[in-house]
Amino acid sequence: MTRAAFNRDNVLTPEERLTSARKCLELLAPEVDGMGGREAEFVEDMAAKIDRYGISERQLAWLRDLVGKYAQ
Numbered sequence: 001m002t003r004a005a006f007n008r009d010n011v012l013t014p015e016e017r018l019t020s021a022r023k024c025l026e027l028l029a030p031e032v033d034g035m036g037g038r039e040a041e042f043v044e045d046m047a048a049k050i051d052r053y054g055i056s057e058r059q060l061a062w063l064r065d066l067v068g069k070y071a072q
Contacts, residue, residue: 014054021046021055024063031070039066 012020025047032040046055046063055063 011057012060017055017057017060018050021050021060021063024060024067025050027067027071028063035066035070042066 025043028043029047032043035043042062043066046059
């Protein structure tokens, strides 16, 4: 993804990002065992922390990429 794709602050509200991230995590949960170590660690970390810390556009983009790779 290009650098410009991450310069999208305020495209989604924090609540919209959380909603989208939760959906991604729901889709990815059954796929974690088949992921590489770094990908699985990221998904598990996001699942544990998004309600407390929120999620950035960059993190959401990575979750969406993983959904495309594993949950299709």
